[in-house]
Amino acid sequence: MTLGTFRYERPSSLDEAIRQAVEAPGARWLAGGMSLLPLMKMELAAPPALVDLAGVEDLVGVRERDDVLWVGAMTRHAELALHPLVARHASLLAAAASQVGDPQVRNRGTIGGSLAHADPAADLPAAVLALDATIQVASPRGRRGIPAGGFFLGPLMTALEPDEVIVAVTVPQRGARRQAYRKRPHPASGYAVVGIAASLRWEGDRVASAAVAVTGVADHAFRAQRTEALLTGEVLTDALLVEASGVVTDGQEVWGDLYASAEYRRHLAGVTTRQVLEHLRADG
Numbered sequence: 001m002t003l004g005t006f007r008y009e010r011p012s013s014l015d016e017a018i019r020q021a022v023e024a025p026g027a028r029w030l031a032g033g034m035s036l037l038p039l040m041k042m043e044l045a046a047p048p049a050l051v052d053l054a055g056v057e058d059l060v061g062v063r064e065r066d067d068v069l070w071v072g073a074m075t076r077h078a079e080l081a082l083h084p085l086v087a088r089h090a091s092l093l094a095a096a097a098s099q100v101g102d103p104q105v106r107n108r109g110t111i112g113g114s115l116a117h118a119d120p121a122a123d124l125p126a127a128v129l130a131l132d133a134t135i136q137v138a139s140p141r142g143r144r145g146i147p148a149g150g151f152f153l154g155p156l157m158t159a160l161e162p163d164e165v166i167v168a169v170t171v172p173q174r175g176a177r178r179q180a181y182r183k184r185p186h187p188a189s190g191y192a193v194v195g196i197a198a199s200l201r202w203e204g205d206r207v208a209s210a211a212v213a214v215t216g217v218a219d220h221a222f223r224a225q226r227t228e229a230l231l232t233g234e235v236l237t238d239a240l241l242v243e244a245s246g247v248v249t250d251g252q253e254v255w256g257d258l259y260a261s262a263e264y265r266r267h268l269a270g271v272t273t274r275q276v277l278e279h280l281r282a283d284g
């Protein structure tokens with residue numbers, strides 16, 4: 001497994017990066033290289049040019065801006081897992097990042113790379129869905145924000161145009177919510193066999209609003225709308241916990257593979273959702 005030949009660019013600004021990509025049709029952005037380089041080594045991708053984002057200052061950092069948490073696209077998983085602002089405003093994102101792969105992967109891989117790659121078993125897509133985050137992108141045509149709910153379209157497929165680069169992920173700051181992410185990792189890769197991200201806002205002992213997102217079980221991460229509808233406005237009784245967890249994969253084509261059949265994944269998704277909700281109920 002060797003890499004073919006390609007042009008390599010290392011811009012220091014976003015404008016320069018976008019210009020270099022325009023000048024090299026078919027170029028790919030390079031972030032941590034944890035997913036792209038294996039694809040190139042296996043000859044599943046052969047871009048004529050790589051535009052390395054490592055030196056682009058505009059994509060770095062985590063900060064509070066107006067009423068959102070702004071997370072630069074080049075933020076690595078290890079930094080996300082430990083950053084105090086992420087812990088304060090988006091603790092489930094920190095929890096998800098802390099469970100990605102192994103220390104080597106967490107120290108190279110980035111949030112932008114993970115979301116753009118859109119592996120159906122990746123952790124961060126479920127996290128950004130449950131947080132109602134927006135993916136901020138730039139291209140020669142300007143900038144736009146893509147709501148996480150419309151970003152993941154299929155296996156390794158997103159709403160990104162080929163010339164768009166993720167600049168940041170913004171997470172609305174919406175006051176106190178209880179959040180959690182739990183996954184059943186594949187023992188070899190660490191990817192999610194099932195991963196559940198949940199963020200609940202409470203009013204007294206009732207769930208005022210619920211966001212529950214699932215990864216690992218279908219061709220892309222998704223929001224569990226039936227579960228959310230059942231929880232909203234209700235007291236989280238044991239009976240409701242069981243009912244809401246049991247429908248978490250409703251409406252989805254659950255996939256099976258050599259490691260986990262569709263039936264097993266569906267069951268595991270229900271059990272994991274119940275555990276996450278029990279944890280959030282006890283967390284008050």
Ligand SMILES: Cc1cc2nc3c(=O)[nH]c(=O)nc-3n(C[C@H](O)[C@H](O)[C@H](O)COP(=O)(O)OP(=O)(O)OC[C@H]3O[C@@H](n4cnc5c(N)ncnc54)[C@H](O)[C@@H]3O)c2cc1C
Nearest residue numbers: 031032033034035036101109110112113116122123166190
């Ligand atoms: C052994 C191993 C185990 C892993 N385990 C897990 C796991 O348990 N959970 C998990 O979620 N992930 C896992 N991963 C994947 C890891 O999270 C990667 O970091 C991630 O998928 C890709 O991020 P990257 O920064 O390395 O992107 P790269 O590999 O550099 O790029 C990936 C893709 O995204 C594009 N891209 C990169 N940055 C941008 C940007 N800013 N804008 C637009 N497009 C961009 C690239 O062009 C490429 O198509 C694992 C990877 C490995 C190698």
